[in-house]
Structures are given as structure tokens and as C-alpha cells.
Amino acid sequence: AQTVTQSQPEMSVQEAETVTLSCTYDTSENNYYLFWYKQPPSRQMILVIRQEAYKQQNATENRFSVNFQKAAKSFSLKISDSQLGDTAMYFCAFMKYNNNDMRFGAGTRLTVKP
Amino acid sequence: GAVVSQHPSRVICKSGTSVKIECRSLDFQATTMFWYRQFPKQSLMLMATSNEGSKATYEQGVEKDKFLINHASLTLSTLTVTSAHPEDSSFYICSAGEQGGWEQYFGPGTRLTVT
Numbered sequence: 403a404q405t406v407t408q409s410q411p412e413m414s415v416q417e418a419e420t421v422t423l424s425c426t427y428d429t430s431e432n433n434y435y436l437f438w439y440k441q442p443p444s445r446q447m448i449l450v451i452r453q454e455a456y457k458q459q460n461a462t463e464n465r466f467s468v469n470f471q472k473a474a475k476s477f478s479l480k481i482s483d484s485q486l487g488d489t490a491m492y493f494c495a496f497m498k499y500n501n502n503d504m505r506f507g508a509g510t511r512l513t514v515k516p
Numbered sequence: 517g518a519v520v521s522q523h524p525s526r527v528i529c530k531s532g533t534s535v536k537i538e539c540r541s542l543d544f545q546a547t548t549m550f551w552y553r554q555f556p557k558q559s560l561m562l563m564a565t566s567n568e569g570s571k572a573t574y575e576q577g578v579e580k581d582k583f584l585i586n587h588a589s590l591t592l593s594t595l596t597v598t599s600a601h602p603e604d605s606s607f608y609i610c611s612a613g614e615q616g617g618w619e620q621y622f623g624p625g626t627r628l629t630v631t
Contacts, residue, residue, distance in 0.1 A: 435618055445554075445609075445624065446624050447609065452618075493559060497618070502550070502565075502613045502618070503562070503565065504562070504620060507559060508558070508559045
């Protein structure tokens with residue numbers, strides 16, 4: 403079974419600063435996807451970024467980037483130039499390739515302070 | 517992008533009654549739909565996976581007779597909580613995926629309160 407661990411229940415960052423959220427996972431699979439989702443107070447799940455395990459290059463989406471370390475089974479999210487609207491719960495998630503069964507970590511509550 | 521709706525967004529029911537939650541894919545055909553439960557300040561826990569036209573696959577510990585899932589069409593899945601109890605109060609989220617696709621599109625969730 404796949405497990406996803408987020409060891410930071412809460413984090414805070416000053417507006418315009420950079421913050422990194424940690425995620426580790428455990429799997430015996432070689433092909434899989436990793437995701438970061440944002441859940442704002444509205445509770446709507448929003449996809450932030452996706453990484454395919456076979457790709458060595460780290461994914462980036464504007465201010466969001468990941469540090470994917472496959473051997474270490476680590477998948478951290480870096481948010482640059484933090485904005486007040488980034489305040490939300492962030493969930494790391496794992497999905498096997500060709501199987502849409504998604505497993506989530508416990509989440510990290512991020513607060514961006516003005 | 518693809519849109520998934522849920523209805524109702526909030527529901528309050530009395531203990532012992534049943535309540536149905538609908539999940540619809542509005543602009544695509546969802547061959548697979550997923551139902552999650554999220555307790556306050558906790559993560560999403562997968563309850564079951566349903567494929568159109570076949571029986572749902574339930575996660576360990578989820579009572580299939582209590583949480584009835586029907587995926588009768590490519591755009592609609594329903595979750596019926598039967599004989600609801602206060603401990604069933606939670607936030608229920610569905611997601612949908614297209615055949616051959618990797619992405620899951622999430623609905624906005626349904627807050628169920630059982631009194």
C-alpha cells in the first residue's frame with residue numbers, strides 16, 4: 403500500500419517570501435504521479451502541480467515548483483513570492499500510473515501573513 | 517477545464533433517515549468516479565471507486581450497505597448514506613476521471629450534518 407506523509411501540520415510565511423512544504427511517500431511502484439493540491443476555505447480542491455515519476459526534471463508552474471527526489475521518495479513544494487491568496491490547506495497526493503486511485507497526505511495548513 | 521458539480525452543497529438530516537448526494541460531470545464523460553470523506557481538519561479519505569455500469573469498489577472499513585454508490589451513467593454518480601447517524605456527519609467530496617486520463621476533477625463537496 404502507498405502512504406503519503408506530510409510532517410508539517412502548520413506553517414506560516416510572510417507575504418512575498420518563499421516557503422517549502424515537505425512530503426514523503428512510500429511505494430514499491432516505479433511509475434506513478436505525484437501531486438500537490440490546494441484546498442482553500444471554500445473546500446474546493448485545486449490542482450497546484452503534478453510530477454510524473456519517470457521525468458527527472460522538476461515540475462514548475464509559475465510561482466510553484468517541486469523538488470522531486472525519487473530515490474529518497476521525497477516531493478517538496480516550493481512557493482515563491484507568497485501571496486495572501488496562497489493561504490490554504492495543501493495536500494500532497496500519490497497516484498499509481500494507469501490507476502486513478504489517489505492517496506492523500508494529512509495536509510499542511512499554510513498561512514501567509516501580510 | 518472539466519467541471520464536476522455536487523448536489524446538494526449542504527444537507528441536514530435526522531438520525532435514521534437516508535440522504536442522497538449527486539455528483540455530475542458537466543462537460544465530459546466520467547468513466548470513473550471517486551467518493552471521499554473529509555472530517556474537520558483532516559485529509560481526504562477514499563471511500564470507494566465506481567466505474568460506469570459496474571459495482572463500486574469500497575475501501576477497507578467502508579460499509580457498502582451503508583454507503584450505497586450508483587454510477588448508472590457516464591455523467592452521474594450518487595452516494596446514498598442509509599440510516600444516517602451523527603457520526604456520519606462529514607464533508608463528502610466526489611471526483612471524476614476520463615478514460616485514459618490521469619487527472620481527477622473534484623466537485624465542490626457536500627457537507628452532511630446528521631442530527
